[in-house]
Each structure stands twice: as C-alpha cells, then as structure tokens.
Amino acid sequence: MFELLGIPPQALFGQLxxxxxxxxxxxxxxLGLAVIFGMLNVINFTHGAQYMMGAFAAWLxxxxxxxxxxxxxxxxxxxxxxxGVVLEKLLLKRIYHLDHLYGFLxxxxxxxxxxxxxxxxxxxxxxxxxxxxxxxxxxxxxxxxYYRGFVVVAALVICLATWYGIxxxxxxxxxxxxxxxxxxVQAFGINVPRLITLTYGLGVGLAALAGxxxxxxxxxxxxxxxxxxxxxxxxxxxGGMGSIMGSIVTGFGLGVVEGLTKxxxxxxxxxxxxxIMAIVLLIKPAGLFGQTK
Amino acid sequence: MTAQRVxxxxxxxxxLVAPLFAYxxxxxxxxxxxxxxxxxxxxxGYAGLMSFGHAMFFGMAxxxxxxxxxxxxxxxxxxxxxxVAGAALLGLVTGALAIRRQGIYFAMITLAFAQMVYFFCIQxxxxxxxxxxxxxxRKALLGGLIPTKNDFVLYYVVLAIFLFGYGAIYRSIHSxxxxxxxxxxxxxxxxxxxxxxxxxxxxxxxxxxxxxAGLAGATKAMVQQFATLxxxxxxxxxxxxxxxxxxxxxxxxxxxxxAFIIVTMQNYLASAGEFVLVIxxxxxxxxxxxxxxxxxxxxxxxxxxxxx
Amino acid sequence: MTEVLLKVExxxxxxGESHILHGVDFHVGRGELVTLLGRNGVGKTTTLKSVxxxxxxxxxxxxxENEELVSQPSNVIAxxxxxxxxxxxxxxxxxxxxxxxxxxxxxxPGGLSLEEIYKLFPNLLERRRxxxxxxxxxxxxxxxxxxxxxxxxxxxxxxxPTEGLAPVIVQRIGEIIRELKARGFxxxxxxxxxxxxxxxxxxxxxxxxxxxxxxxxxxxxxxxIGKLQAYLGV
Numbered sequence: 001m002f003e004l005l006g007i008p009p010q011a012l013f014g015q016l017x018x019x020x021x022x023x024x025x026x027x028x029x030x031l032g033l034a035v036i037f038g039m040l041n042v043i044n045f046t047h048g049a050q051y052m053m054g055a056f057a058a059w060l061x062x063x064x065x066x067x068x069x070x071x072x073x074x075x076x077x078x079x080x081x082x083x084g085v086v087l088e089k090l091l092l093k094r095i096y097h098l099d100h101l102y103g104f105l106x107x108x109x110x111x112x113x114x115x116x117x118x119x120x121x122x123x124x125x126x127x128x129x130x131x132x133x134x135x136x137x138x139x140x141x142x143x144x145x146y147y148r149g150f151v152v153v154a155a156l157v158i159c160l161a162t163w164y165g166i167x168x169x170x171x172x173x174x175x176x177x178x179x180x181x182x183x184x185v186q187a188f189g190i191n192v193p194r195l196i197t198l199t200y201g202l203g204v205g206l207a208a209l210a211g212x213x214x215x216x217x218x219x220x221x222x223x224x225x226x227x228x229x230x231x232x233x234x235x236x237x238x239g240g241m242g243s244i245m246g247s248i249v250t251g252f253g254l255g256v257v258e259g260l261t262k263x264x265x266x267x268x269x270x271x272x273x274x275x276i277m278a279i280v281l282l283i284k285p286a287g288l289f290g291q292t293k
Numbered sequence: 294m295t296a297q298r299v300x301x302x303x304x305x306x307x308x309l310v311a312p313l314f315a316y317x318x319x320x321x322x323x324x325x326x327x328x329x330x331x332x333x334x335x336x337x338g339y340a341g342l343m344s345f346g347h348a349m350f351f352g353m354a355x356x357x358x359x360x361x362x363x364x365x366x367x368x369x370x371x372x373x374x375x376x377v378a379g380a381a382l383l384g385l386v387t388g389a390l391a392i393r394r395q396g397i398y399f400a401m402i403t404l405a406f407a408q409m410v411y412f413f414c415i416q417x418x419x420x421x422x423x424x425x426x427x428x429x430x431r432k433a434l435l436g437g438l439i440p441t442k443n444d445f446v447l448y449y450v451v452l453a454i455f456l457f458g459y460g461a462i463y464r465s466i467h468s469x470x471x472x473x474x475x476x477x478x479x480x481x482x483x484x485x486x487x488x489x490x491x492x493x494x495x496x497x498x499x500x501x502x503x504x505x506a507g508l509a510g511a512t513k514a515m516v517q518q519f520a521t522l523x524x525x526x527x528x529x530x531x532x533x534x535x536x537x538x539x540x541x542x543x544x545x546x547x548x549x550x551x552a553f554i555i556v557t558m559q560n561y562l563a564s565a566g567e568f569v570l571v572i573x574x575x576x577x578x579x580x581x582x583x584x585x586x587x588x589x590x591x592x593x594x595x596x597x598x599x600x601x
Numbered sequence: 602m603t604e605v606l607l608k609v610e611x612x613x614x615x616x617g618e619s620h621i622l623h624g625v626d627f628h629v630g631r632g633e634l635v636t637l638l639g640r641n642g643v644g645k646t647t648t649l650k651s652v653x654x655x656x657x658x659x660x661x662x663x664x665x666e667n668e669e670l671v672s673q674p675s676n677v678i679a680x681x682x683x684x685x686x687x688x689x690x691x692x693x694x695x696x697x698x699x700x701x702x703x704x705x706x707x708x709x710p711g712g713l714s715l716e717e718i719y720k721l722f723p724n725l726l727e728r729r730r731x732x733x734x735x736x737x738x739x740x741x742x743x744x745x746x747x748x749x750x751x752x753x754x755x756x757x758x759x760x761x762p763t764e765g766l767a768p769v770i771v772q773r774i775g776e777i778i779r780e781l782k783a784r785g786f787x788x789x790x791x792x793x794x795x796x797x798x799x800x801x802x803x804x805x806x807x808x809x810x811x812x813x814x815x816x817x818x819x820x821x822x823x824x825x826i827g828k829l830q831a832y833l834g835v
Contacts, residue, residue, distance in 0.1 A: 043397050094582055100397045101343050102581050105538065108531060109577025116570030124567075170703070176695040177704055184691045187653050188705035189679035189752070227408075230527065234405040237398060270412040274405045278390055281402065285393045 013142035019259015024155030027251025042103035048229030054211025084204030126219020240290015330548030332505035338543035341478030346407025352525030354507035355514035380507020388499035425521030541587025603630035684749035709753035739770035
C-alpha cells in the first residue's frame with residue numbers, strides 16, 4: 001500500500017489509533033473536570049487519583065472477588081463515585097466560600113494522600129489487568145486490537161451520553177441553571193447543595209470509569225493518574241471550560257495530534273500539547289471553545 | 294517596630310551560631326529551600342499569583358550552575374549568575390504567557406509549563422537525563438579566597454546568599470513597586486483605572502520571583518554538588534507551595550519557617566518512604582481547612598489578640 | 602376577614618455585616634395583592650428575599666399558612682408554596698425559553714399548565730426555542746413571571762416587574778397581574794412605579810429604613826396622596 005512521507009501505513013494508522021485512544025481518555029477526563037468546575041468552581045486535582053482508584057477498584061474486584069471486567073465497568077465508578085460524594089460532603093463543602101485557589105490546594109493535598117496511600121500499600125510498579133477482549137482483526141492497512149477499538153467506541157458513547165444528559169434532560173437543565181445562578185435555582189425548590197454533591201460524584205465516577213477502561217491497556221499502578229492529570233489540565237486550558245462538546249472535541253483532537261506527532265516528530269510528542277496550549281494562550285486566552293467569564 | 298528589630302537580631306544571631314548545633318549540610322539545604330519558598334511567596338502572597346510550576350526555575354538553575362561549573366569549568370560565581378540569569382529568562386518567557394490568565398488558570402498554565410521543562414530535562418543531553426548532573430566540583434570562591442570544600446565555611450556563604458535574597462524581597466515589598474503589586478492583588482480593575490499597567494508589574498514580579506528561585510536552586514546545586522530531575526518535578530513545585538502555606542502566605546518570614554519545618558520533617562521521615570507524601574498531603578488538607586494563615590500568620594493573630 | 606396567608610413579624614436581616622431590615626411587620630391575606638412601597642435602598646427587595654429565604658442571616662417570624670419559615674432554606678420554603686420572581690429576572694442563558702419555563706418543579710398541585718401559560722403569554726410560545734437571554738426586556742419579564750406559575754405556588758413574590766419596561770408592556774403586565782389575582786393567586790409586589798401599584802393593589806405598605814412605617818388600603822390612597830408622595834420622595 002502507499003507510504004505517507006516515508007511512514008508505512010501500519011505505523012501511521014497504529015499511531016493514529018493510539019492517539020485516538022489517548023484522546024478518548026483526555027476527553028473523558030477533561031469532561032469530568034469541566035463538569036465539576038462548572039458547578040463547584042473547584043479544579044479537581046484529585047481527578048487523576050480518582051481515575052487511578054477506578055482502575056484499582058477493577059483490579060481488586062477481579063483479584064479478590066473474581067468480579068469480571070464488564071461488571072467492574074459499572075461497579076467501580078459507583079464505588080469511587082460514592083467516595084467522591086463523601087469527600088465533597090466532608091471536605092469540599094467547607095471551602096466553597098473561599099478563593100478558588102484553596103480548592104485547588106485542597107484537592108492537590110487529597111491527591112497526594114490518596115496516591116501516597118496506594119503507593120505505600122501496593123508500591124509504584126504496575127500490575128497487569130487481563131484484557132477482556134483479546135485478539136484483533138486485520139483491516140488491511142493496520143492491525144486493530146479488539147479491545148482498543150472497543151475503548152474508543154465506548155469513550156465516544158460515554159462522552160455523547162454525558163453531553164446528552166447535560167444538554168437535553170431535565171436534570172441537565174437543573175445543572176446548567178445551577179451553574180449560572182445557584183441561589184435562584186434553590187429558590188425554585190431544588191436542593192442545590194445535593195445537586196452539587198451529585199455533580200461531583202458524577203465527575204468522579206466518570207474519572208473512575210476511564211480508569212477501568214484503562215486497566216487492560218496500561219499497568220494498574222498508584223501513579224498512573226499523576227502525569228495524566230497534568231496533561232488533562234493543559235487540554236482543559238486549550239478547550240476552555242465553557243462547553244461540553246468543546247471538551248470532547250478538544251480531548252479527542254489533541255490525542256490524535258499527539259499521536260501524529262509521535263509518528264512524524266517523536267521527540268516533541270511529550271510536549272506538543274503544552275506547546276499548543278502556549279499558542280492558544282497567545283491567540284485566544286479563553287480557550288478554543290471558551291467564553292470569557 | 295522594635296519588637297520586629299529585636300526578633301530579626303535574634304534570628305541573625307541564631308543563624309550565625311546554628312552550625313554549632315546542627316549539621317551544616319542540613320542547614321544549607323533548609324536555607325536554599327527557605328529562599329525558594331520566599332521567592333514563591335513574593336509572587337503569591339504579594340502579587341496574588343499562585344505558580345504551581347516554580348520548580349522549573351529552581352531546578353533549571355541547578356542544571357545551569359552544574360553545567361557552567363563542571364562542563365565549562367568556570368568559577369562558582371559564574372555558575373550562580375548563570376542560574377539566576379537562566380531562571381529569569383525562563384521566567385520572562387513563561388510569565389509573559391501565563392499572565393494572560395488569572396487565578397486558577399494561571400496556576401494550571403505554570404503547572405503545564407513546568408511539565409514541559411520537566412520533559413525537556415529528561416531528554417536533553419546536558420542534564421544527564423535520569424541520572425542527573427553528578428559530581429559538580431566545589432570550587433573556591435572569590436578566586437581562591439573562600440575554601441568552599443569546608444562545609445562550615447560554605448554555610449556562611451550560603452547564609453550570606455540567603456540574606457541577600459531575603460533582603461531583596463524585603464526591599465521589593467516595602468518599595469513603591471511592592472505597594473503597586475499589593476494594590477493590583479487586592480483590586481486589579483481599580484489599579485488599572487488609576488493608570489498602572491498591571492500586566493507589566495505582574496510580569497516583573499514573576500521574573501523577580503523566578504530569578505530568586507533560580508538563585509536558591511543554583512546555590513543548592515553548589516552545596517549538594519548535583520542536580521537531578523526531582524528538582525524540576527511537579528513534586529518540588531508542590532513542596533514549595535506547601536512550605537509557604539505552612540509558614541504563612543503573605544508574611545515575609547512565614548516561608549522561611551515553613552521551609553525549615555518541611556525540610557526537617559522530610560529528614561525525620563526519610564525512612565518512611567512514600568508515606569511522606571501522605572503526610573504532606575494531609576498537612577495541605579488540614580491547613581487549607583483550618584489554619585489558612587500558617588504558623589506565622591496564626592501566631593501573629595494570637596499575639597494581636599493578646600495585646601488587644 | 603380574609604384568611605391570613607403570610608404573616609411577617611419583626612423580621613430582621615443582614616447582608617454580611619450590613620443590618621438592612623430592622624424589624625419588618627406586615628401580613629398578606631389569601632387572594633390579596635399587597636405592595637411594598639418605598640424609596641431606593643430601604644429594604645423592599647431584601648424583605649422579599651428574606652421571606653423567600655435567600656438572604657443569609659435573618660431573625661424574627663415569617664409564618665406562611667401558619668408554618669414558621671424564617672430559618673428554613675429557600676428550597677424548603679419554595680416547596681411550601683411560595684415563588685419568587687427576582688428584580689433582575691434571572692433568565693438562564695444556557696437554557697431556551699421552554700426549558701426556562703419548565704425549570705421550576707411543580708411543588709404543589711394547582712399550577713398552570715404549559716399550555717395555559719402560553720395562552721397568557723403568546724409571544725413566549727413563538728420564541729419557545731430561543732435562548733432565554735435573547736429575548737427583549739419585556740419578554741424576559743413575562744418569562745420570569747410565567748416560570749413561577751407552573752409550580753402550584755399560591756403566594757407570588759414579584760420584585761419590580763415593570764422596571765425598565767416600555768409603557769405598553771407595563772400595561773400588559775398589569776393586565777396579567779390582574780388576571781392572576783382573579784384566578785386566586787396571592788401576590789406580594791415590590792414596586793417603585795406607584796401608579797402601576799395603585800392600579801392593581803388592595804393594600805400598600807410603606808417601607809423606610811428597613812421598617813414598615815405605614816399601611817394604606819387602596820381606598821385610602823386617594824385621600825392621602827400628599828403623605829404618600831412625601832414617603833416616596835416624589
């Protein structure tokens with residue numbers, strides 16, 4: 001078949017698939033961060049740790065109780081989401097009246113505690129998680145592992161479902177309204193504090209869900225979320241926190257860009273997203289899809 | 294005011310005799326982090342800008358120092374200068390971009406830039422990658438007059454550097470520049486309407502903070518004779534935030550106290566491995582929830598209440 | 602004697618350190634339309650907000666259908682049957698007109714249906730898919746009023762519904778308010794536009810310095826214009 005700029009199609013499409021997969025995780029995670037920030041005005045630094053907890057939950061559920069992957073896909077986000085609800089009610093609620101930065105610091109501290117505890121108990125080297133859909137198919141121009149294809153599709157479905165839930169349902173309307181004017185929404189009879197708690201739980205659950213999906217692809221380790229969350233922050237700055245669809249598009253898009261960079265100019269692949277962030281800051285500081293508040 | 298003068302005098306005396314009671318290397322490390330924390334606090338406590346990537350200045354300066362002194366075989370003074378200048382330049386470039394956003398976005402941008410620097414350091418040949426820059430020789434200062442191989446002697450050199458940096462911060466804060474910074478921090482719109490170019494002041498504060506963080510990092514490389522990836526990592530950025538918070542944001546001496554507390558704690562808990570992170574994280578949480586003014590801030594409050 | 606729906610006694614309220622209400626007393630009977638009149642800044646809006654539970658710190662007594670509400674959160678108060686239409690209208694920009702209308706949940710039976718609301722405000726039906734904030738001032742005011750009619754609330758708190766609107770729209774709003782009164786709603790109205798208030802209200806309370814200083818029935822107004830004008834600084 002053809003070669004693009006000296007790159008054989010297997011390598012190109014293989015990297016593109018990898019880029020799409022990374023993009024899938026960027027999208028899911030930045031979506032969760034955006035939803036949480038919109039409602040709570042808190043940058044959830046703990047997001048990476050909660051992603052890791054999702055993966056660990058799946059791993060522990062399998063190892064201790066023999067719970068298969070497909071059940072963990074539902075159970076792990078519920079467990080970690082519940083933990084998020086507890087965090088919000090006990091700790092986060094107390095700092096809403098303070099400067100945003102304190103929320104950042106609090107969630108940063110929590111991330112340290114959680115990651116430190118997991119690292120202390122299970123070390124920092126990773127543990128493998130069994131691939132639930134082994135094997136793959138040959139598409140001619142590339143080899144497509146079934147599980148990876150599944151991850152991309154699943155992530156798309158999850159992101160679109162979240163988008164639909166927020167933009168097209170009654171509960172989503174409550175969420176959007178409460179983001180704008182929580183006092184008025186509460187004066188209509190809606191328990192806004194409970195809505196806030198639920199939103200945080202939802203965002204955390206999304207992170208955990210991403211973690212479960214990630215488990216068969218990368219090693220389950222205490223630090224798997226640490227560097228990822230930093231990249232997701234850059235994704236969020238690029239996309240702007242304004243729109244849900246914006247976060248999804250930006251996440252997937254940046255993943256693909258990163259993948260392509262790995263093909264054509266590997267040494268820059270780690271930093272390309274940050275470079276794009278710098279450029280976006282120069283041209284449109286509010287982010288590609290953001291509105292200046 | 295005299296109480297403050299007395300306090301400072303006591304501290305100076307304490308600093309002068311400290312090496313008789315504690316290991317000079319430990320003290321020097323603490324002093325370097327103290328200067329680092331003070332530089333960070335200049336930006337946060339006085340300009341209201343929280344940088345979550347300050348390690349890039351601290352760590353890169355260390356690499357610059359090491360490279361100048363070891364690979365280019367120049368005097369340590371040149372190394373220190375290279376560290377400061379390099380950090381300042383990096384501060385200028387990253388600051389110019391980061392300033393374009395406020396508050397939480399500013400923090401995230403500095404974090405992202407620091408990550409870029411970290412990845413650069415992993416790959417760049419001159420940093421020695423994962424191994425870092427090792428074996429930086431201790432050369433005498435002032436053309437051979439000051440033998441820095443002696444830890445005792447080096448301590449006083451480091452103390453002098455610290456006092457210089459601290460003095461620079463003190464002067465900046467109490468100067469008209471510092472007043473404008475405070476005005477911008479408290480109400481940027483108002484300051485702008487009074488004719489102040491807020492962005493220029495913020496950038497200047499950022500570069501100053503970066504340069505001083507660089508001074509701290511270069512000095513640390515001089516003392517420890519190595520520069521590693523840890524110094525540019527996100528963990529170090531987080532640590533300096535913790536030090537400033539523990540000590541007390543917006544107080545000049547707070548970060549010094551915070552730095553000493555954290556470095557001492559790390560020393561004692563060195564055997565606990567990863568558990569140190571848990572403790573640090575827990576301290577973050579507790580302080581944000583209950584002791585936002587930090588040790589010095591809460592003490593100052595308590596003292597004020599006693600006198601009222 | 603009509604049944605008292607809302608009885609407020611010695612209501613005090615603070616915004617942070619500022620002590621805005623120094624002891625407000627008034628009552629509203631079922632089916633009445635009562636106004637709070639007064640100059641700017643005397644505490645009329647704060648009174649409405651305090652009844653609704655939106656102001657942070659309040660003491661005193663707010664009894665609705667004989668239930669004490671002064672220390673309840675606003676969502677609990679809303680569910681007892683009160684609804685609030687704020688001065689700034691509070692139309693949500695991230696929702697379209699219909700979503701705005703459907704947002705407040707039905708807290709009690711007896712609210713108007715969506716069709717009935719569209720009949721009252723036909724221009725809202727035309728613009729039902731438009732983004733809420735793209736409407737004109739008058740249309741937004743109608744949306745803000747229409748929103749709370751679905752909930753089944755029996756007491757409507759309206760804060761300056763005619764502010765900044767053209768006279769022909771003000772007239773329309775007056776018709777709507779009279780229609781609502783005819784349907785049995787009880788209305789507590791804050792207004793600066795006295796002529797509008799006089800045309801619809803049964804009774805007026807005058808508010809000054811965070812206190813109610815006088816009360817006039819509609820009948821008494823014509824013989825007390827001078828006193829009224831003095832109060833309102835006209």
